[in-house]
Amino acid sequence: MAATLRDVAEHAKVSVRTVSNVVSGYTHVSPGMRERVQLAIEELDYRPNPVARTLRTGRTGLLALVVPEIDVPYFSELARDVINAAARVGYQVMIDQTGHDHDREQDLLRGADRSMLFDGMLFAPLATEDELVDVNASQTMPLILLGEHTFDGRFDHVAIDNVQAAHDATSHLLQLGRRRIAAIGAQPKEHYATPLQRTEGFSKALNEAGLAHEPALVRTAAHYSRADGYAAAASLLTESPRPDAVFCYSDLLAMGAVRAIFDAGLRVPEDVAVIGIDDIEEGRYARPSLSTVSLDTPYIAEQAVARIAARIEDPDLPTKEIVAPHSLIARESTSGKRPE
Amino acid sequence: MAATLRDVAEHAKVSVRTVSNVVSGYTHVSPGMRERVQLAIEELDYRPNPVARTLRTGRTGLLALVVPEIDVPYFSELARDVINAAARVGYQVMIDQTGHDHDREQDLLRGADRSMLFDGMLFAPLATEDELVDVNASQTMPLILLGEHTFDGRFDHVAIDNVQAAHDATSHLLQLGRRRIAAIGAQPKEHYATPLQRTEGFSKALNEAGLAHEPALVRTAAHYSRADGYAAAASLLTESPRPDAVFCYSDLLAMGAVRAIFDAGLRVPEDVAVIGIDDIEEGRYARPSLSTVSLDTPYIAEQAVARIAARIEDPDLPTKEIVAPHSLIARESTSGKRPE
DNA sequence: TTGTATGCGTTATCAC
DNA sequence: GTGATAACGCATACAA
Secondary structure (H helix, E strand, C coil): HHCCCCCCCCHHHCCHHEEEEEEECCCCHHHHHHHHHHHHHHHHCCCCHHHHHHHHHCCCCEEEEEECCCCCCHHHHHHHHHHHHHHCCCCEEEEEECCCCCCHHHHHCCCCCCCHCCCCCCCCHHHHHHHHHHHHHHHHCEEEEEECCCCCCEEEEEECHHHHHHHHHHHHHHHHHCCCCCEEEEEECEEEHHHHHHHHHHHHHHHCCCCCCCCHHECCCCCCCHHHHHHHHHHHCCCCCCCCCEEEECCCHHCCCCCCCHHCCCCCCCCCCECCECCCCCCHHHCCCCEEEEHHHHHHHHHHHHHEEEEEHHHCCCCCCCEEEEEEEEHHHCCCCCCC | CCCCCHHHHHHHHHHHHHHHHHHCCCCCCCCCHHHHHHHHHHHCCCCCCCHHHHHHCCCCHHHHHHHCHHHHHHHHHHHHHHHHHHHHHHEEEEEEEEEHHHHHHHHHHHCCCCHHHHEEEECCCCCCCHHHHHHHHHHHCCEEEEECCCCCCCEEEEECHEEEHHHHHHHHHHHHHCCCEEEECCCCCEEEEEHHHHHHHHHHHHHHHCCCCCHHHHECCCCHHHHHHHHHHHHHHHCCCCCCCEECCHHHHHHHHHHHHHHCCCCCCCCCCEEEEEHHHHHHHCCCCCCCEECHHHHHHHHHHHHHHHHHHCCCCCEEEEEEEEEEEEEHHHHHCCCC
16 A cells, blocks of 8 residues: 555654645755655655645646547657657647547537546647636636637737648648649538638739639548548549649648559649648658658647646736748648759 | 645535545445536536545556657657546556666656556567566566566566567568568667567578578668668668568668669569568558568557556466467568559 | 444644 | 645545
């Protein structure tokens, strides 16, 4: 059985108060006493019980990270960075998957599960903020929204400028002389934020180039998966005239699209150029390597963790909108050149 | 402020005992009483405090999953399955990364951090079991080892038959007529289990075919990453005569190797056939699609979670050795054929 | 079937 | 600077 504070106190013939002081690194403890207690702690192999401590202090040292699917490379890379950033400031990270389930997303936000086990939550939602507001009315715990970019100040955000990122990707294709540019990743449901914003940036870039946004060249994708990218690209290739470029709303969609184009007997980028968004490592080693818009996940993670930590300290902090930088990375899937 | 059991009791004019019974779904409570309490619960928006409950029951409902790196596809796919399997039996999953840090691995095992927050731990170690035994001497909590295959019964295992899997992969290359078969993934440190076992299977298959295990055709890889696979393959291609096939100890190594072979101006599989282990989704969409040995991660996750749940119930259970099935999947990187 | 009282292990409030 | 003790919120032994 694990030793408790009291066991140590009896063993060292001091009060629990003193032992607690030593354990917590409290200053007003005489050196001799500290040593005596330290010895008892080691002899009994005492470790503080974090649950009991939590009940007293109200802090668990646990953060929840909620993503649609942890095995989507963008999210697993983000999780890696979040876990590391959290560890640096003394938090551990529990991961929950919504599995694209709208109800589950709302349940988690509502704290239906076991919310009070976590000091705060980092949430990468599919739904737009408007939907989340009602649900989170009770404001059960500190919350940071990841990925969406709004300015209304109802929540803390660490976001990407989705409109600009999509605009940059599309512009890149336009600059290469492509004119029939397709898009994969628009959502069937209007209430998902990311696809809406990326479609907006896509259209904007086309319009600026004097091109119309052709609905026939836009495909929805429910899951931003390789399979969805494959299916959408295969479908796009039946359009005539065929598109000469595809802007995919995620790298994973792009990986599927490239494979579909190849399976149709066409070349990337000669016949169809492909660009994604995310800059997952997979795209750097793929054939052809994938052009993309790089999102700075270490920065996103760092900022999100710093912000949630600050908000846990002071729940009355004004909300903050942090926008992570992004940058276009041209690789073989648009340039035809191998990386230097 | 969140409502407590006592608040609800006062509000409903009953005792805390009764409220607790209702909340816990205890049977012996009259329908009328149940309804009255239920009403009070809803009016106060009461949710049980899991921390307090934990202090009482000793159960947190939390499992820890420890992997080297969560963004390695094999582990993120495993994590996905573990989280889902855990959710089905009422557990949530905290994820920790060892980052290939041997000391950190031991710290986590020792429960240096905040071990008592978790009911059990699923551990995918780099180190061999022998090393782990001393460290885990104190046996702080239920533990399942993932990936390694031993028979000594000191821990519960959910494992892969690494020797056989490596043997199967190598045999596949031999059956295709390849004779100069290289390997990537052997470890510089002898105490890592997986590379040792895979090297054993590799050698065994070669020997059975009457071929010698040529040390010049074996490369180490510290991290089973794309970058390591790339570097190792590039180095192998300078051997003369050049290898005509490469067996990579992980799919991620293989992805890097394929890219290196391509960058050297050679073809896969015509010049060099490549096979991996893991069957990550990335390999199914890659060009060429990657031949591999498929490991059944849903099964592994399911079994591991079931076992840890059982062990949490009864810590005195005898240890059990569960071996997950594996199967060879031939794709373009060895056959040259497109999947049907 | 329901109410009362105790304790889980820690921190924090009071005294000394 | 240190000791005794009350609370944190819940579950349960015991009583009614």
